[in-house]
Structures are given as C-alpha cells and as structure tokens.
Amino acid sequence: EIVLTQSPGTLSLSPGERATLSCRASQSVPSNFLAWYQQRPGQAPRLLIHGISNRATGIPDRFSGSGSGTDFTLTITRLEPEDFAVYYCQHYGSSPFTFGPGTKVAIK
Amino acid sequence: HLQESGPGLVKPSETLSLTCSVSGGSMSAYWWSWIRQPAGKGLEWIGRMYSNGKSDQNSSLKSRVAMSVDTSKSQFSLRLTSVTAADTAVYYCARGGTIFGYWGQGILVTVSS
Numbered sequence: 001e002i003v004l005t006q007s008p009g010t011l012s013l014s015p016g017e018r019a020t021l022s023c024r025a026s027q028s029v030p031s032n033f034l035a036w037y038q039q040r041p042g043q044a045p046r047l048l049i050h051g052i053s054n055r056a057t058g059i060p061d062r063f064s065g066s067g068s069g070t071d072f073t074l075t076i077t078r079l080e081p082e083d084f085a086v087y088y089c090q091h092y093g094s095s096p097f098t099f100g101p102g103t104k105v106a107i108k
Numbered sequence: 109h110l111q112e113s114g115p116g117l118v119k120p121s122e123t124l125s126l127t128c129s130v131s132g133g134s135m136s137a138y139w140w141s142w143i144r145q146p147a148g149k150g151l152e153w154i155g156r157m158y159s160n161g162k163s164d165q166n167s168s169l170k171s172r173v174a175m176s177v178d179t180s181k182s183q184f185s186l187r188l189t190s191v192t193a194a195d196t197a198v199y200y201c202a203r204g205g206t207i208f209g210y211w212g213q214g215i216l217v218t219v220s221s
Contacts, residue, residue, distance in 0.1 A: 037151075037208075044200055044213055045151065045200075045211060046211075050207045088150065095164055095166075095167075096167055097153045099152070
C-alpha cells in the first residue's frame with residue numbers, strides 16, 4: 001500500500017498570497033496517477049487535479065499541480081477567499097487507493 | 109446528482125447498509141465508489157463497483173464489505189458487517205473507480221449502542 005504524507009499540516013496565509021502544498025509518497029506512484037481534492041467545511045471533497053497536473057472541469061487556472069515519482073506539489077498562485085479549505089492528495093496507481101492526511105489552508 | 113441514504117445509527121456488531129441513488133445520468137459504463145471520513149480526519153477509500161457488477165475493495169476492510177449495483181433503479185449499495193465504533197464516519201458515494209469527479213453530500217453513520 002502506498003502511504004501519502006502531506007506538509008505542512010496547516011498553512012496560514014492571506015488572500016492574494018501564493019500557497020505551495022506538498023505531497024510525498026512512500027513509493028513511486030505508478031503512471032503518475034496522482035490527484036488533488038479540495039474540501040470546504042461541511043462539504044464533500046471536490047476534484048481539482050488528476051494525472052499530477054490536469055485540472056478537472058471548471059477548476060480555475062490559479063490551481064496547478066506538478067511533480068513526479070514520489071514528490072508532488074499543488075500550487076495556488078493567488079488565494080481567493082473561497083480557497084481556504086483542506087486539500088488532500090490521492091494516488092490511484094494501484095489498489096488500495098489512498099489519500100494523504102490533508103493540508104489545511106487557513107486565513108492568517 | 110448522487111444521494112446517500114440509510115440509518116444514521118447502527119449498533120456495534122451489526123451491519124451498516126447504505127444506498128446511493130444516482131440521478132441525472134446513466135449508471136452504465138461507470139465505476140461507483142464508497143469513501144468514508146471519520147470526524148475531523150482524512151478520507152478512506154472503501155471500495156468500488158462497476159456497472160456490470162465487477163468490484164474491488166480496500167484490503168483493510170475486504171472481509172466485511174459487500175457492494176451491489178442495480179442499474180434499473182439507478183442505485184448502488186454498501187454493506188459493512190460487524191461494525192465497531194471505529195466505523196463511525198461520514199460515508200460518501202462517488203462516481204469513479206480511481207479518481208472521484210462527482211460526490212454525494214455524505215451521510216453520517218454513528219456506531220453506538
């Protein structure tokens with residue numbers, strides 16, 4: 001089973017700032033099958049990125065994903081008020097598909 | 109649109125049964141998944157089922173999980189046996205077998221006597 005760790009646990013930033021979130025896998029993610037989700041309080045997660053860097057339908061271009069192998073990054077270039085939420089990475093290269101513990105982007 | 113339904117309270121050692129109703133599109137040719145989230149914690153993939161009945165479960169839960177799909181009713185279901193307090197969580201149904209593009213709103217299931 002691939003274990004994902006995310007850092008930092010909490011990121012305190014102001015609107016308009018840049019957010020950089022990290023996701024590290026315990027072993028290389030097969031075929032670069034890595035996704036990112038956003039979860040706002042009281043809501044279901046929303047798919048942001050799949051295949052490391054492909055934005056899902058309707059996701060603004062201020063969200064971007066990068067990385068390879070075991071190290072991945074989600075970047076939000078200019079934080080909007082609605083971006084303050086918890087972000088999860090997920091691998092889907094082999095079953096079981098696992099999620100990271102999440103990074104909370106909080107308002108500073 | 110996906111909507112979970114079922115009991116919000118289940119006694120320890122009993123079976124948790126949930127249904128996901130799908131509207132606004134066909135269930136055919138898609139994978140459908142169950143994912144859960146304990147309060148204040150992260151996400152755990154439970155398992156997935158294809159519209160033809162083929163399924164795959166998380167090995168950590170495999171012996172306790174059963175899923176079914178009824179495309180004529182646009183529903184798919186989850187059964188989790190021998191539940192304990194550790195199974196208390198919000199349970200989500202989602203469309204997709206690897207990445208999850210559409211989610212239900214989730215249903216809180218509490219395991220308690």
